Protein backbone atom coordinates (compact mmCIF):
# COMPACT_ATOMS: atom_id res chain seq x y z
CA UNK A 1 0.00 0.00 0.00
CA UNK A 2 1.24 3.50 -0.82
CA UNK A 3 1.55 5.85 2.16
CA UNK A 4 -1.44 8.17 2.55
CA UNK A 5 -1.51 11.57 0.86
CA UNK A 6 -2.71 14.09 3.41
CA UNK A 7 -4.79 17.24 3.09
CA UNK A 8 -3.36 20.66 3.94
CA UNK A 9 -5.97 23.41 4.23
CA UNK A 10 -4.93 27.06 4.52
CA UNK A 11 -7.01 29.03 7.04
CA UNK A 12 -7.01 32.72 7.91
CA UNK A 13 -8.30 32.62 11.51
CA UNK A 14 -9.29 30.38 14.41
CA UNK A 15 -12.91 30.05 13.23
CA UNK A 16 -11.79 28.68 9.86
CA UNK A 17 -9.28 26.43 11.63
CA UNK A 18 -12.16 24.84 13.57
CA UNK A 19 -14.12 24.32 10.34
CA UNK A 20 -11.14 22.63 8.67
CA UNK A 21 -10.52 20.45 11.74
CA UNK A 22 -14.18 19.37 11.91
CA UNK A 23 -14.15 18.43 8.23
CA UNK A 24 -11.10 16.20 8.72
CA UNK A 25 -8.15 18.24 7.38
CA UNK A 26 -4.84 16.67 8.36
CA UNK A 27 -2.78 19.83 8.40
CA UNK A 28 -4.15 23.27 9.26
CA UNK A 29 -2.02 25.96 7.63
CA UNK A 30 -2.19 29.59 8.79
CA UNK A 31 -2.00 32.01 5.89
CA UNK A 32 -3.39 35.41 4.92
CA UNK A 33 -5.18 35.02 1.56
CA UNK A 34 -5.43 38.79 1.24
CA UNK A 35 -1.67 39.11 1.02
CA UNK A 36 -0.74 37.16 -2.07
CA UNK A 37 0.34 33.58 -2.53
CA UNK A 38 2.34 33.28 0.69
CA UNK A 39 0.99 36.04 2.90
CA UNK A 40 1.91 35.72 6.56
CA UNK A 41 -0.65 36.34 9.28
CA UNK A 42 0.41 38.26 12.40
CA UNK A 43 2.07 35.89 14.88
CA UNK A 44 -0.67 36.59 17.45
CA UNK A 45 -3.31 35.34 15.01
CA UNK A 46 -1.26 32.21 14.30
CA UNK A 47 -1.05 31.63 18.04
CA UNK A 48 -4.89 31.75 18.23
CA UNK A 49 -5.11 29.20 15.41
CA UNK A 50 -2.61 26.87 17.09
CA UNK A 51 -4.56 27.19 20.35
CA UNK A 52 -7.88 26.48 18.61
CA UNK A 53 -6.44 23.27 17.10
CA UNK A 54 -4.94 22.30 20.46
CA UNK A 55 -2.96 19.34 19.10
CA UNK A 56 -5.92 17.72 17.31
CA UNK A 57 -4.28 18.19 13.88
CA UNK A 58 -0.88 19.21 12.64
CA UNK A 59 -0.34 22.95 12.18
CA UNK A 60 1.81 25.06 9.92
CA UNK A 61 2.15 28.78 9.30
CA UNK A 62 3.38 30.79 6.39
CA UNK A 63 6.27 33.09 7.30
CA UNK A 64 6.12 35.04 4.06
CA UNK A 65 7.13 35.04 0.44
CA UNK A 66 10.78 35.68 1.25
CA UNK A 67 10.73 39.30 0.12
CA UNK A 68 11.17 42.39 2.26
CA UNK A 69 13.04 40.79 5.13
CA UNK A 70 15.69 38.15 5.49
CA UNK A 71 14.43 34.59 5.64
CA UNK A 72 15.84 33.80 9.08
CA UNK A 73 14.16 36.73 10.84
CA UNK A 74 10.79 35.97 9.19
CA UNK A 75 11.10 32.32 10.28
CA UNK A 76 12.13 33.24 13.84
CA UNK A 77 9.19 35.66 14.15
CA UNK A 78 6.73 32.92 13.18
CA UNK A 79 8.39 30.13 15.16
CA UNK A 80 7.38 31.76 18.46
CA UNK A 81 3.69 31.39 17.53
CA UNK A 82 4.06 27.62 17.94
CA UNK A 83 3.03 25.93 14.67
CA UNK A 84 4.58 22.51 14.02
CA UNK A 85 5.82 23.56 10.59
CA UNK A 86 6.83 26.90 9.16
CA UNK A 87 6.61 27.54 5.41
CA UNK A 88 8.63 30.15 3.59
CA UNK A 89 9.36 30.89 -0.06
CA UNK A 90 12.97 30.18 -0.82
CA UNK A 91 13.19 31.88 -4.23
CA UNK A 92 16.78 32.45 -5.21
CA UNK A 93 18.16 32.40 -1.65
CA UNK A 94 21.80 31.41 -1.27
CA UNK A 95 22.79 28.22 0.53
CA UNK A 96 24.06 30.35 3.43
CA UNK A 97 20.69 32.15 3.75
CA UNK A 98 18.86 28.80 3.62
CA UNK A 99 21.06 27.36 6.36
CA UNK A 100 20.52 30.43 8.54
CA UNK A 101 16.75 30.20 8.00
CA UNK A 102 16.63 26.50 8.93
CA UNK A 103 18.64 27.18 12.08
CA UNK A 104 15.97 29.70 13.15
CA UNK A 105 13.44 26.83 13.49
CA UNK A 106 15.33 23.54 13.65
CA UNK A 107 13.37 20.56 12.33
CA UNK A 108 10.37 22.75 11.43
CA UNK A 109 11.06 24.45 8.12
CA UNK A 110 9.42 23.82 4.75
CA UNK A 111 10.77 25.60 1.68
CA UNK A 112 8.23 26.75 -0.90
CA UNK A 113 9.02 27.31 -4.54
CA UNK A 114 6.65 28.86 -7.06
CA UNK A 115 5.68 26.83 -10.12
CA UNK A 116 5.99 29.90 -12.35
CA UNK A 117 9.66 30.39 -11.46
CA UNK A 118 12.37 28.41 -13.10
CA UNK A 119 13.86 25.97 -10.63
CA UNK A 120 15.57 22.64 -10.78
CA UNK A 121 13.02 20.32 -9.18
CA UNK A 122 15.50 17.50 -8.99
CA UNK A 123 18.28 19.59 -7.40
CA UNK A 124 16.38 21.93 -5.05
CA UNK A 125 15.27 19.29 -2.51
CA UNK A 126 18.89 18.16 -1.98
CA UNK A 127 19.95 21.78 -1.40
CA UNK A 128 17.13 22.33 1.08
CA UNK A 129 17.90 19.08 2.91
CA UNK A 130 21.59 19.99 3.13
CA UNK A 131 20.60 23.38 4.59
CA UNK A 132 18.51 21.70 7.31
CA UNK A 133 14.98 22.03 5.91
CA UNK A 134 12.40 19.34 6.72
CA UNK A 135 10.19 19.65 3.67
CA UNK A 136 9.64 21.25 0.29
CA UNK A 137 6.50 22.34 -1.47
CA UNK A 138 5.51 23.72 -4.86
CA UNK A 139 2.78 26.38 -4.93
CA UNK A 140 1.69 28.90 -7.55
CA UNK A 141 2.41 32.61 -7.31
CA UNK A 142 -0.49 33.82 -9.46
CA UNK A 143 -3.87 33.08 -7.93
CA UNK A 144 -6.10 33.94 -10.85
CA UNK A 145 -7.34 30.49 -11.75
CA UNK A 146 -4.31 28.92 -13.42
CA UNK A 147 -3.60 25.80 -11.42
CA UNK A 148 -0.42 23.90 -10.72
CA UNK A 149 -1.20 21.28 -13.36
CA UNK A 150 -1.66 23.99 -16.01
CA UNK A 151 1.87 25.20 -15.33
CA UNK A 152 3.96 22.12 -14.68
CA UNK A 153 3.72 18.72 -16.38
CA UNK A 154 3.16 15.60 -14.29
CA UNK A 155 6.70 14.40 -15.06
CA UNK A 156 8.21 17.48 -13.42
CA UNK A 157 5.95 17.20 -10.37
CA UNK A 158 6.76 13.53 -10.07
CA UNK A 159 10.52 14.22 -10.29
CA UNK A 160 10.17 16.81 -7.52
CA UNK A 161 8.29 14.39 -5.25
CA UNK A 162 10.87 11.67 -5.91
CA UNK A 163 13.77 14.06 -5.24
CA UNK A 164 12.17 15.10 -1.93
CA UNK A 165 11.79 11.48 -0.93
CA UNK A 166 15.38 10.75 -1.97
CA UNK A 167 16.59 13.64 0.21
CA UNK A 168 14.46 12.62 3.20
CA UNK A 169 12.16 15.66 2.84
CA UNK A 170 8.41 15.76 3.21
CA UNK A 171 6.80 16.97 -0.04
CA UNK A 172 3.74 19.02 -0.86
CA UNK A 173 1.97 20.15 -4.02
CA UNK A 174 -0.41 23.13 -4.15
CA UNK A 175 -1.55 25.96 -6.34
CA UNK A 176 -5.20 26.70 -7.18
CA UNK A 177 -6.00 23.00 -6.98
CA UNK A 178 -9.56 21.79 -7.54
CA UNK A 179 -11.18 18.65 -6.19
CA UNK A 180 -10.89 17.16 -9.67
CA UNK A 181 -7.08 17.44 -9.48
CA UNK A 182 -6.87 15.05 -6.53
CA UNK A 183 -6.69 11.66 -8.30
CA UNK A 184 -3.92 12.70 -10.72
CA UNK A 185 -1.83 14.48 -8.08
CA UNK A 186 -2.35 11.90 -5.34
CA UNK A 187 -1.07 9.28 -7.79
CA UNK A 188 2.30 11.07 -7.73
CA UNK A 189 2.59 10.23 -4.02
CA UNK A 190 3.38 13.56 -2.32
CA UNK A 191 2.96 13.72 1.46
CA UNK A 192 0.48 16.61 1.17
CA UNK A 193 -1.84 18.28 -1.28
CA UNK A 194 -2.47 21.91 -0.28
CA UNK A 195 -5.74 23.75 -0.85
CA UNK A 196 -7.40 27.07 -0.18
CA UNK A 197 -9.37 28.55 -3.10
CA UNK A 198 -10.74 25.22 -4.33
CA UNK A 199 -12.37 24.65 -0.92
CA UNK A 200 -13.80 28.17 -0.52
CA UNK A 201 -17.21 29.53 -1.46
CA UNK A 202 -17.36 30.10 -5.22
CA UNK A 203 -13.83 28.73 -5.58
CA UNK A 204 -12.55 32.15 -4.40
CA UNK A 205 -9.69 31.95 -1.89
CA UNK A 206 -10.74 35.24 -0.26
CA UNK A 207 -14.16 33.84 0.62
CA UNK A 208 -15.00 31.50 3.51
CA UNK A 209 -13.90 27.89 3.54
CA UNK A 210 -16.75 25.46 2.93
CA UNK A 211 -16.85 22.53 5.32
CA UNK A 212 -18.57 20.24 2.80
CA UNK A 213 -15.87 20.84 0.19
CA UNK A 214 -13.13 20.09 2.71
CA UNK A 215 -14.90 16.86 3.64
CA UNK A 216 -15.11 15.98 -0.06
CA UNK A 217 -11.36 16.50 -0.45
CA UNK A 218 -10.70 14.32 2.61
CA UNK A 219 -12.90 11.58 1.16
CA UNK A 220 -11.23 11.81 -2.26
CA UNK A 221 -7.80 11.42 -0.66
CA UNK A 222 -8.95 8.37 1.29
CA UNK A 223 -10.17 6.58 -1.85
CA UNK A 224 -7.86 3.74 -2.83
CA UNK A 225 -5.40 4.90 -5.44
CA UNK A 226 -5.29 3.21 -8.82
CA UNK A 227 -1.88 1.65 -8.15
CA UNK A 228 -3.13 0.16 -4.86
CA UNK A 229 -6.42 -1.09 -6.27
CA UNK A 230 -4.67 -3.07 -9.02
Ligand SMILES: O=C[C@H](O)COP(=O)(O)O
Nearest residue numbers: 010175176194195196197
Ligand atom coordinates in the same frame (compact mmCIF):
# COMPACT_ATOMS: atom_id res chain seq x y z
O1 LIG B 1 -0.62 25.99 0.78
C1 LIG B 1 -1.62 25.88 0.06
C2 LIG B 1 -2.25 27.09 -0.45
O2 LIG B 1 -2.83 27.88 0.53
C3 LIG B 1 -3.00 26.95 -1.68
O3 LIG B 1 -3.84 28.06 -1.93
P1 LIG B 1 -4.75 28.04 -3.22
O4 LIG B 1 -5.41 26.69 -3.27
O5 LIG B 1 -5.71 29.16 -3.05
O6 LIG B 1 -3.81 28.24 -4.36
